Amino acid sequence: MLAKRLQVLTQLNNFLKNKRVLITGIKGFVGPYLAEEILNLNGEVYGIDLPGEIGIHPLKKIIENVEIFEGNLEEKNFVSKVIKKVKPDFIFHLAAKSSTFESFLKPIDFLKANCIGTLNLLETLRKTETSTTFIFAGSSDEYGIVISSYKQYKKLKKKYGEIIPRPNKIPEFPVNEDNPLRPLSPYALTKIYGDFLTRQYSNFTKIKGIVARSFNHEGAGRGKGFVSRDIINQVILCKREGINKIKAGNIMAMRDWSHVKDIVKGYILIAEKGENGSVYNLGSGRTNSVLTFILLSLECAGFKIFEIKSKKYLKKKIENPLEERKINIYGFKFDSFNIDELVMKEKINFDIEDEGVIIETQKGKIEILIDEKRLRPSDAPILLCDNTKIKKLGFRINFTLKDIIKEMLEYYQTISLE
Amino acid sequence: MLAKRLQVLTQLNNFLKNKRVLITGIKGFVGPYLAEEILNLNGEVYGIDLPGEIGIHPLKKIIENVEIFEGNLEEKNFVSKVIKKVKPDFIFHLAAKSSTFESFLKPIDFLKANCIGTLNLLETLRKTETSTTFIFAGSSDEYGIVISSYKQYKKLKKKYGEIIPRPNKIPEFPVNEDNPLRPLSPYALTKIYGDFLTRQYSNFTKIKGIVARSFNHEGAGRGKGFVSRDIINQVILCKREGINKIKAGNIMAMRDWSHVKDIVKGYILIAEKGENGSVYNLGSGRTNSVLTFILLSLECAGFKIFEIKSKKYLKKKIENPLEERKINIYGFKFDSFNIDELVMKEKINFDIEDEGVIIETQKGKIEILIDEKRLRPSDAPILLCDNTKIKKLGFRINFTLKDIIKEMLEYYQTISLE
Numbered sequence: 001m002l003a004k005r006l007q008v009l010t011q012l013n014n015f016l017k018n019k020r021v022l023i024t025g026i027k028g029f030v031g032p033y034l035a036e037e038i039l040n041l042n043g044e045v046y047g048i049d050l051p052g053e054i055g056i057h058p059l060k061k062i063i064e065n066v067e068i069f070e071g072n073l074e075e076k077n078f079v080s081k082v083i084k085k086v087k088p089d090f091i092f093h094l095a096a097k098s099s100t101f102e103s104f105l106k107p108i109d110f111l112k113a114n115c116i117g118t119l120n121l122l123e124t125l126r127k128t129e130t131s132t133t134f135i136f137a138g139s140s141d142e143y144g145i146v147i148s149s150y151k152q153y154k155k156l157k158k159k160y161g162e163i164i165p166r167p168n169k170i171p172e173f174p175v176n177e178d179n180p181l182r183p184l185s186p187y188a189l190t191k192i193y194g195d196f197l198t199r200q201y202s203n204f205t206k207i208k209g210i211v212a213r214s215f216n217h218e219g220a221g222r223g224k225g226f227v228s229r230d231i232i233n234q235v236i237l238c239k240r241e242g243i244n245k246i247k248a249g250n251i252m253a254m255r256d257w258s259h260v261k262d263i264v265k266g267y268i269l270i271a272e273k274g275e276n277g278s279v280y281n282l283g284s285g286r287t288n289s290v291l292t293f294i295l296l297s298l299e300c301a302g303f304k305i306f307e308i309k310s311k312k313y314l315k316k317k318i319e320n321p322l323e324e325r326k327i328n329i330y331g332f333k334f335d336s337f338n339i340d341e342l343v344m345k346e347k348i349n350f351d352i353e354d355e356g357v358i359i360e361t362q363k364g365k366i367e368i369l370i371d372e373k374r375l376r377p378s379d380a381p382i383l384l385c386d387n388t389k390i391k392k393l394g395f396r397i398n399f400t401l402k403d404i405i406k407e408m409l410e411y412y413q414t415i416s417l418e
Numbered sequence: 419m420l421a422k423r424l425q426v427l428t429q430l431n432n433f434l435k436n437k438r439v440l441i442t443g444i445k446g447f448v449g450p451y452l453a454e455e456i457l458n459l460n461g462e463v464y465g466i467d468l469p470g471e472i473g474i475h476p477l478k479k480i481i482e483n484v485e486i487f488e489g490n491l492e493e494k495n496f497v498s499k500v501i502k503k504v505k506p507d508f509i510f511h512l513a514a515k516s517s518t519f520e521s522f523l524k525p526i527d528f529l530k531a532n533c534i535g536t537l538n539l540l541e542t543l544r545k546t547e548t549s550t551t552f553i554f555a556g557s558s559d560e561y562g563i564v565i566s567s568y569k570q571y572k573k574l575k576k577k578y579g580e581i582i583p584r585p586n587k588i589p590e591f592p593v594n595e596d597n598p599l600r601p602l603s604p605y606a607l608t609k610i611y612g613d614f615l616t617r618q619y620s621n622f623t624k625i626k627g628i629v630a631r632s633f634n635h636e637g638a639g640r641g642k643g644f645v646s647r648d649i650i651n652q653v654i655l656c657k658r659e660g661i662n663k664i665k666a667g668n669i670m671a672m673r674d675w676s677h678v679k680d681i682v683k684g685y686i687l688i689a690e691k692g693e694n695g696s697v698y699n700l701g702s703g704r705t706n707s708v709l710t711f712i713l714l715s716l717e718c719a720g721f722k723i724f725e726i727k728s729k730k731y732l733k734k735k736i737e738n739p740l741e742e743r744k745i746n747i748y749g750f751k752f753d754s755f756n757i758d759e760l761v762m763k764e765k766i767n768f769d770i771e772d773e774g775v776i777i778e779t780q781k782g783k784i785e786i787l788i789d790e791k792r793l794r795p796s797d798a799p800i801l802l803c804d805n806t807k808i809k810k811l812g813f814r815i816n817f818t819l820k821d822i823i824k825e826m827l828e829y830y831q832t833i834s835l836e
Contacts, residue, residue, distance in 0.1 A: 104622070107537055107541065108537055111537055115533065115611075116526065116530075160621055161621075161694055161696065162693060162696050164596065164617075169586075178582065178584050178586075179583070180598065183614055184621075186618065189615060192610070192614070197604070200601070200602065202579070203602075203795065203796050204796055276579055277578065277580060278580050278582070378618070
């Protein structure tokens with residue numbers, strides 16, 4: 001057994017040794033984490049990113065020692081020049097405009113950056129007949145609408161009209177790679193484009209193309225404009241300056257949150273052991289609401305939470321929302337909380353009609369205000385990753401949601417919130 | 419009954435009366451047919467297309483009397499100017515680069531023309547808050563791989579690797595709107611983008627967006643580079659100049675061929691009665707191989723066909739390949755031919771290994787040569803439209819495959835083949 005484990009470790013250490021690895025979007029949130037892992041495995045890391053300084057990031061130093069080619073993936077000649085120079089054995093294509101919210105406002109920028117960017121990379125590899133392994137960072141947003149119950153299905157039909165394709169089973173949870181794609185944002189559509197394109201090119205070129213459909217991932221370094229960072233920032237202000245209001249959008253959205261460190265290990269695993277032309281879900285196999293993310297952040301910041309209630313309907317309330325629960329839903333088990341169990345079982349719902357949620361803590365009331373400006377025109381209700389397929393390659397999750405939040409709180413407390 | 423029928427006719431005549439209708443790609447193959455129908459229904463037709471002469475087309479005259487705005491859909495300002503000027507009640511968005519074959523060679527041109535073009539139209543409508551009905555001409559190519567049997571599934575897995583999503587039933591025929599999308603070409607991907615985008619915009623803007631997934635449609639005016647026209651041209655040469663060779667690509671591909679006149683009626687029906695945000699398959703509910711298209715064209719051109727056989731394996735042969743058959747497959751019935759029944763039942767297969775097919779006719783042998791240059795890197799094996807949904811709106815097919823071929827032969831015999 002030990003011998004076998006050592007062998008596995010050795011393999012992992014070897015497959016990237018002296019291999020030339022190109023990371024696109026290396027200055028982003030995920031890039032530095034991935035670069036660090038690859039450097040630890042003795043790979044040679046190269047980067048592509050737009051010109052400009054890397055933002056606030058705990059691994060900024062790592063990137064400063066990597067050769068980065070600055071330019072725009074939308075420019076064919078730039079891409080071609082870099083590929084010819086680096087001759088990568090592996091490409092991790094992370095570069096993308098990634099804010100779902102923003103994609104409703106600037107869909108053309110998203111189309112150009114994400115679709116043309118990906119196409120330029122694949123076309124260059126095709127034309128130079130390179131047998132690179134190309135890992136495309138897809139997204140759980142590609143799934144969009146996922147049907148969790150008949151009741152929810154009815155509600156979704158009322159909201160979105162006909163759901164196409166119709167579910168062939170209800171619930172569709174947890175979401176595996178065979179789930180229909182029903183994207184709800186222009187961003188999600190650009191990821192579907194890259195996902196399919198990568199697999200098409202794996203069919204008729206020398207490229208080994210594999211897609212990772214990553215679910216939410218967070219950690220220190222997550223940029224502004226993302227829900228997690230937005231919440232953490234506001235919770236720090238609650239703690240530090242006694243502010244007792246938090247603005248949020250769709251707090252009922254349930255997401256499968258992982259630590260970015262677990263996700264980058266998944267990318268590397270897929271590069272080593274993934275099948276050509278295949279798709280792998282990459283997520284934790286847990287789901288928690290945005291509301292839970294807020295409550296948990298408050299708790300980690302020192303607030304004891306006794307009760308939450310609707311601002312408008314005071315009788316609508318939950319005691320001990322963060323009491324731990326072993327959830328067993330649709331035959332799928334994960335550790336969760338009172339509030340999430342109630343949401344998933346459709347026993348409670350806080351939305352715009354409630355005007356907000358009042359949180360009773362030992363330090364007094366804190367209010368969550370549902371902010372219309374933070375609501376998206378359309379939003380996936382629940383995402384929960386079936387990670388069975390990637391687990392078979394050896395994947396596992398090391399961090400809990402609490403670990404992630406604690407790390408983010410700690411990090412952002414030490415730096416400016418601007 | 420008669421009263422009811424008259425009422426339906428009156429409705430059809432009325433809903434477009436004095437309505438402002440914009441057709442993109444009006445100089446293409448389908449545009450003039452659609453324009454003619456709409457003019458007959460007393461709609462006001464406007465067109466968008468690239469600058470330049472309209473090609474050879476039987477309805478060229480129709481278009482010459484329509485106001486056409488010349489410019490490129492990739493240019494936002496042009497699109498915006500036209501929409502503000504026309505103020506369309508209906509848009510039929512047909513404009514697209516549409517050669518699957520070419521899309522493998524120029525995927526970036528396809529991405530720009532088809533995706534950016536569609537996005538510019540929808541964005542303009544969103545920004546001007548116009549409640550236009552927007553019909554997107556999608557494609558059966560969006561479906562790509564469709565599983566017809568366990569045997570074929572095994573074969574496809576060998577060719578393409580894992581099929582994602584896996585089928586939840588086998589066969590997946592006929593293809594209805596719930597079938598998974600497994601596109602096989604860069605062209606197909608651009609159509610998926612437009613399909614999803616149209617439906618997304620119908621969710622969160624005033625646009626009434628509906629998608630028609632059109633299966634193959636043909637007729638007089640079909641441009642060069644398309645399989646149907648390519649075959650017709652060669653058959654005319656066989657007849658006129660005694661040439662006894664026809665070059666073709668994947669002659670085993672089975673397609674659902676309709677007459678373009680039936681298809682444009684479908685578009686209009688969807689505009690009148692289709693549900694916001696929905697998808698309608700638009701096809702004949704028949705499927706015939708490219709091989710059948712060739713044989714039938716020869717027959718219509720005066721060749722009696724006795725037998726066909728493999729060029730390499732002479733024992734592999736079929737007598738009376740065009741003998742009529744009532745096919746009943748997967749509970750779906752349609753009129754077809756001996757050869758198609760054998761192909762669908764996987765009893766015969768002619769591919770590159772056969773080097774070609776020898777056709778015995780009363781005027782001697784004609785040879786079909788499988789031309790590698792005409793093969794696509796990847797190609798959907800069988801497409802057969804389940805048109806139940808659109809039939810419920812009143813759709814019906816008026817033309818047989820023979821009608822289509824006869825009309826094409828007649829038309830192209832009278833004009834230059836260049």
